[in-house]
Amino acid sequence: MNGNKQSSFILKGDVIYSISANEMRTVPSGYVVCVKGKSRGVFEKLPQKYERLPLHDHSGKLIIPGLVDLHIHAPQYAFRGTGMDLELMEWLQQQTFPEESKYADLEYARKAYQIFADSMKKSATTHACIFATRHSQATEVLMDLMEQSGIVSYVGKVNMDREAPDPLRESSADASAADTRQWLAHVNGKYKRTMPILTPRFIPCCTPELLEQLHEIQTIYDLPVQSHLSENPNEVDFVRQLCPKSAFYGDAYDAFGLFGVNHQSGKPVKTIMAHCVYSTEEEIRRMKDNRVFVAHCPASNANLASGIAPIRKYLSLGIPTGLGSDVAGGHTESIFRAICDAVQVSKLYWRLIDQNQSPLTFCEAFFLATKGGGSFFGRAGSFEPDYDFSAVVLDDSLIPHPMKLSLPQRLERAAYGSLDLYGICAKYVSGDLIYEK
Ligand code: GUN
Ligand code: FE
Numbered sequence: 001m002n003g004n005k006q007s008s009f010i011l012k013g014d015v016i017y018s019i020s021a022n023e024m025r026t027v028p029s030g031y032v033v034c035v036k037g038k039s040r041g042v043f044e045k046l047p048q049k050y051e052r053l054p055l056h057d058h059s060g061k062l063i064i065p066g067l068v069d070l071h072i073h074a075p076q077y078a079f080r081g082t083g084m085d086l087e088l089m090e091w092l093q094q095q096t097f098p099e100e101s102k103y104a105d106l107e108y109a110r111k112a113y114q115i116f117a118d119s120m121k122k123s124a125t126t127h128a129c130i131f132a133t134r135h136s137q138a139t140e141v142l143m144d145l146m147e148q149s150g151i152v153s154y155v156g157k158v159n160m161d162r163e164a165p166d167p168l169r170e171s172s173a174d175a176s177a178a179d180t181r182q183w184l185a186h187v188n189g190k191y192k193r194t195m196p197i198l199t200p201r202f203i204p205c206c207t208p209e210l211l212e213q214l215h216e217i218q219t220i221y222d223l224p225v226q227s228h229l230s231e232n233p234n235e236v237d238f239v240r241q242l243c244p245k246s247a248f249y250g251d252a253y254d255a256f257g258l259f260g261v262n263h264q265s266g267k268p269v270k271t272i273m274a275h276c277v278y279s280t281e282e283e284i285r286r287m288k289d290n291r292v293f294v295a296h297c298p299a300s301n302a303n304l305a306s307g308i309a310p311i312r313k314y315l316s317l318g319i320p321t322g323l324g325s326d327v328a329g330g331h332t333e334s335i336f337r338a339i340c341d342a343v344q345v346s347k348l349y350w351r352l353i354d355q356n357q358s359p360l361t362f363c364e365a366f367f368l369a370t371k372g373g374g375s376f377f378g379r380a381g382s383f384e385p386d387y388d389f390s391a392v393v394l395d396d397s398l399i400p401h402p403m404k405l406s407l408p409q410r411l412e413r414a415a416y417g418s419l420d421l422y423g424i425c426a427k428y429v430s431g432d433l434i435y436e437k
Contacts (some may be wrong), residue, residue, distance in 0.1 A: 322373020
């Protein structure tokens with residue numbers, strides 16, 4: 001990274017970004033100003049005080065904030081787009097666990113994670129929450145590579161001490177916790193852009209003893225948490241059998257202070273739960289009270305025949321929500337694709353399930369992919385002043401058309417065409433140009 005020397009500059013182009021779920025601001029031939037890695041805002045005319053900053057001229061191109069992926073599995077990138085004829089629990093046993101077992105081999109991990117990191121670098125994603133595997137050394141390899149990529153990420157060594165084949169299943173809660181502590185001792189504070197996050201895989205794979213140990217580790221390190229919640233009917237039934245005393249699925253995390261609040265210290269625990277397709281009213285209320293983030297992963301929920309999450313409900317209640325690719329339940333890292341999938345499945349939800357839950361608009365889905373998910377990282381996902389300066393420049397002339405289009409129309413068409421997979425000209429993260437074509 002270039003530090004502060006390079007990180008004050010101006011981008012010129014057709015700028016579009018979210019102010020709120022229902023408002024996008026568009027500035028044709030606008031100026032986005034970056035000073036020391038932070039946005040100073042977007043201007044129709046460049047203020048005199050910035051005139052001496054270097055100008056990167058992207059005239060005619062779309063400039064948007066970097067996209068946020070709140071849920072992706074790095075080791076599953078290897079088998080993306082295969083094995084889609086299974087439901088979650090069978091898919092984990094037959095497809096996912098055998099592949100994740102390979103990450104005990106550091107050479108394999110290095111090779112596979114390099115492919116993942118390169119793809120992420122070239123994607124429109126500038127901020128990501130990433131699951132590794134249960135292997136702490138391979139997780140460090142992934143963190144080194146993510147740091148080199150320039151993307152801002154949370155990366156978690158996965159914890160799983162039951163319901164998985166040996167040797168992917170950790171031998172005991174103590175062994176899993178000891179490995180986690182050692183991993184944290186190695187990586188905590190090691191990087192500028194790569195941060196650890198506690199990652200109990202999901203309730204079926206974690207004994208109460210393990211969750212208790214993770215709670216202790218969370219208290220010491222004040223770490224955020226990511227996991228899965230109420231994704232698939234068979235999974236939800238299984239959790240009910242495993243945890244008869246829990247009032248609902250999320251209550252099984254909350255009992256150990258791993259659901260938004262550390263009940264011992266009273267402190268918030270920044271938490272993301274992926275899916276939330278089958279969350280009950282009680283669970284939804286607890287998510288709201290505890291400020292738990294929802295990572296909506298529509299492609300994965302379709303591929304694994306899980307269902308459709310009631311995102312309109314979460315937005316109406318003010319539950320913090322963003323989008324996740326959930327590779328390899330999801331088949332692509334394209335967050336543009338996730339935006340369109342979110343809109344499409346919300347239309348099916350409205351038509352087929354609940355006519356009171358209106359479909360998401362494109363504007364709302366773009367918000368989820370930027371400022372909505374970005375709030376997990378603090379001030380990220382917008383060009384408003386003091387936001388982390390992360391931007392993607394897109395050449396939408398690759399999607400030719402004879403008529404004049406407005407900026408929102410150009411963005412929508414770029415998203416439906418998954419332009420983020422082939423049309424990125426430049427990508428900036430925290431004020432650094434990390435990729436250019
Ligand atoms: N639940 C537990 N593990 C996983 C996983 O790897 N992917 C998805 N989609 N759900 C899970
Ligand atoms: Fe997942």
